[in-house]
Amino acid sequence: MKIAxxxxxxxxxxxxGSARAVEMSRQTERLDIKLISNTEAVNPAQNLEFLIRFKMxxxxxxxxxNPGEIGMPTSVKWQLPQGYxxxxxxxxRDEAFxxxxxxxxxxxxxxxxxxxxxxxxxxxxxxxxRLTIRWLxxxxxxxPGRAAxxxxxxxxxxxxxxxxxxxxxxxxxxxxxxxxANRPVYWGSVLILAFLGGLILNxxxxxxxxxxxxxxxxxxxxxxxxxxxAEALLYTLGVLFSFMLVASVLLLLRLNGKYVGWGFQLQSPxxxxxxxxxFLVIALLLLDILHFNNPLANAAGRLxxxxxxxxxxxxxxxxxxxxxxxTAPFMGIAIGYTLSAPAAAYYPVFLALGLGYALPFALVHLxxxxxxxxxxxxxxxMLVLKKIMAVPVLLTVVWLGWVLYAQLRQNTLTSLDEQxxxxxxxxxxxxxxxxxxxxxxxxAKWCLTCLLNKKTSLQSEEFAALVKKHNIALYTADWTNxxxxxxxxxxxxxxxxxxxxxxxxxxxDDYLILxxxxxxxxxxxxxx
Numbered sequence: 001m002k003i004a005x006x007x008x009x010x011x012x013x014x015x016x017g018s019a020r021a022v023e024m025s026r027q028t029e030r031l032d033i034k035l036i037s038n039t040e041a042v043n044p045a046q047n048l049e050f051l052i053r054f055k056m057x058x059x060x061x062x063x064x065x066n067p068g069e070i071g072m073p074t075s076v077k078w079q080l081p082q083g084y085x086x087x088x089x090x091x092x093r094d095e096a097f098x099x100x101x102x103x104x105x106x107x108x109x110x111x112x113x114x115x116x117x118x119x120x121x122x123x124x125x126x127x128x129x130r131l132t133i134r135w136l137x138x139x140x141x142x143x144p145g146r147a148a149x150x151x152x153x154x155x156x157x158x159x160x161x162x163x164x165x166x167x168x169x170x171x172x173x174x175x176x177x178x179x180x181a182n183r184p185v186y187w188g189s190v191l192i193l194a195f196l197g198g199l200i201l202n203x204x205x206x207x208x209x210x211x212x213x214x215x216x217x218x219x220x221x222x223x224x225x226x227x228x229x230a231e232a233l234l235y236t237l238g239v240l241f242s243f244m245l246v247a248s249v250l251l252l253l254r255l256n257g258k259y260v261g262w263g264f265q266l267q268s269p270x271x272x273x274x275x276x277x278x279f280l281v282i283a284l285l286l287l288d289i290l291h292f293n294n295p296l297a298n299a300a301g302r303l304x305x306x307x308x309x310x311x312x313x314x315x316x317x318x319x320x321x322x323x324x325x326x327t328a329p330f331m332g333i334a335i336g337y338t339l340s341a342p343a344a345a346y347y348p349v350f351l352a353l354g355l356g357y358a359l360p361f362a363l364v365h366l367x368x369x370x371x372x373x374x375x376x377x378x379x380x381x382m383l384v385l386k387k388i389m390a391v392p393v394l395l396t397v398v399w400l401g402w403v404l405y406a407q408l409r410q411n412t413l414t415s416l417d418e419q420x421x422x423x424x425x426x427x428x429x430x431x432x433x434x435x436x437x438x439x440x441x442x443x444a445k446w447c448l449t450c451l452l453n454k455k456t457s458l459q460s461e462e463f464a465a466l467v468k469k470h471n472i473a474l475y476t477a478d479w480t481n482x483x484x485x486x487x488x489x490x491x492x493x494x495x496x497x498x499x500x501x502x503x504x505x506x507x508x509d510d511y512l513i514l515x516x517x518x519x520x521x522x523x524x525x526x527x528x
Contacts, residue, residue: 023165026147030060030137035149038166041156044121045426046488047087048153049162051169052076052133054111061108062135064094068104072136072144076113079130083120090114092176097138106138112173118429126152159484162491190334191352197331198356204326204449207319231312232365236358238316243354246320247346250338250496261496262335263324266446267482269407275321276400279393286390288383312365316358323357325448327497332516336495403445407481419467423477423486435506437472439527442490442500444479449516450499457518466527503527 022037031054038049054062054074063071078086092112097104119127130150137143162170201207250261265271284290334353338346420441421427428438441458443450457463467474477486479498490496493513501514503526514526 022151022153024149024151026149028145028147030058030139030143030145031056031062031135033133033147034169035131036166036169037153038162038170039160040153040163041158041160042119042127042153043156043158043160044119045424046119046160046485047425047492048117048119049166050115050117051166051173052113053169053173054107054113054135056108056110056137058139059108060137060139061097061106062111062137063104063106064111065091066094066105068102070102071104071106071138072134074107074111074113074135075133076115077132077134078115078117079132080117081120081127081129083122084127085118086115087118088114088116090177092173104138110176112176114173114177121426124155126154128152159488161484161488191348193330194334194349194352195356197328197334198353199359200328201323201326201331201353201357202360204323204328207323207326228365228368230309232362234309234312235316235365236355236362238313238318239320239358240316240351240354241313242317242320243350243357244347247350251346261490261498262327262331263444263447263497264482265321266324266403266444267407267480269404272400272404272407272446276397276404278318278322279397279400283390283393283397286386286393288386316361319361320354320357325446327447327449327499327516329516332495332497332500335497336493338496399448400446403480406445420474420476423475423489425485425489428473428475431473432504432506432509437470437506437527438475438502438504439467439472440475440477440500440502442477442479442486442495442498442502444498446480447498453499453501453516453518457520457523460520460523462520463523466524470527472527 022040023034024036025032025034027033034053034055036051036053039046042048056062062074065073067073076089080086090113092107092110094105094107094111097106097108128150129152130148133147133149135145137145246262250264253264266275281290331353334349338349423440428440431438441450441454443454445451466472477489479486479490487496490498490500493500493502493511495513499516501516501518503512503514504510505512512526515522
């Protein structure tokens with residue numbers, strides 16, 4: 001519990017003090033317009049984003065970009081400083097209107113316009129921006145309208161994070177962009193992906209050795225249905241409590257304008273130090289250098305040793321913290337969904353993750369008989385297995401020490417060889433304009449899945465051959481330490497966890513997101 005309390009305190013401290021978004025509005029007789037920016041300043045290394053909300057009054061409607069046979073498309077025209085570019089524009093879902101047998105398409109309630117503006121590095125001081133909006137509002141008659149916004153933004157070299165106001169407005173806008181029929185299906189699929197991700201997380205290298213020993217220990221103990229059911233329930237509640245705590249912290253940070261995701265706590269050197277101590281205690285218990293009845297559960301303290309139900313709860317709680325360096329397939333998509341979903345979506349997604357994560361071990365609690373039949377009787381082989389399982393745990397301690405060393409030195413640059421460059425959004429954009437393929441590796445030293453992919457696939461001869469064949473520019477975005485620029489880049493791709501692998505083929509602005517677990521064959525399939 002001390003770890004959980006510390007984690008929450010640190011996150012509250014980090015979340016303090018977010019900037020205000022630029023908000024402007026215009027009220028007319030037929031509709032109200034609101035403009036909001038994602039930040040209150042301009043960093044030349046980061047894109048600017050704007051949302052415009054149109055709210056119609058009294059049954060009036062305006063036209064979409066494809067108005068039909070009759071109608072004037074609603075337009076947004078920007079006047080930008082030299083070198084600034086409108087990189088992307090999108091409109092929310094429109095609907096059909098029929099007038100005297102003529103079908104038109106437009107917006108009758110709420111509409112959103114979203115744009116991304118690419119800054120230029122040679123603007124200093126303040127950046128003047130102006131836009132003009134024109135529309136045709138129709139009801140019993142059609143009346144043209146016009147509104148203009150003019151403002152300046154200061155230039156800042158700081159990494160800018162989307163503000164609370166932007167986050168709220170952006171979340172509210174999402175339902176207007178998604179097709180109505182697709183929303184329930186998509187929401188259900190997100191929960192299924194979250195459940196599967198939690199299920200698979202049990203078999204990742206972070207947690208498997210510990211839970212294997214715990215499961216074998218349970219299988220070899222006497223079976224009492226009532227007690228086993230109680231322990232299964234308490235273990236599941238411990239897992240769910242831990243996941244809900246993570247969800248609450250992530251939501252708190254998001255509402256304060258900070259986009260972080262799974263494993264964010266490992267960006268704290270203090271938390272990494274605590275994890276090192278925890279894993280070291282577990283390793284010593286497995287090696288029988290320390291002696292407790294239940295290695296994992298009693299890592300929480302002697303109180304757990306004297307109470308099996310509290311032991312089960314703390315086992316579940318700590319198992320989530322131990323799993324934090326790993327990301328399972330499907331988890332990135334599910335957790336990334338929370339970036340644009342309403343704030344309340346955090347809890348169903350993390351609840352599904354927790355249920356999937358808790359299920360295998362809870363089943364071992366409830367039904368140990370099949371394992372009883374498979375395993376030999378208790379004997380020296382269990383002592384040998386414990387010592388074997390201690391090896392990956394000790395390696396984890398060494399690895400966490402390496403992570404801590406890198407964090408304290410503020411060394412966030414990852415280099416596989418001379419081909420890899422540090423993530424730079426402007427340089428990537430320049431290469432894409434020149435039609436050169438680009439591969440981006442979002443990684444961190446605390447991400448075991450990232451390190452595994454790097455060793456098995458990104459350092460393979462097959463990958464090197466593909467890079468040479470297609471002249472691919474390689475970029476590494478290292479998130480070992482907290483970096484708002486990388487967090488914003490992840491959010492751009494709809495993710496808030498790593499690993500993330502993004503590939504631009506150079507032929508268009510479209511990109512591919514590779515699976516979180518790589519093989520040379522998977523890379524070849526995506527990069528060919």
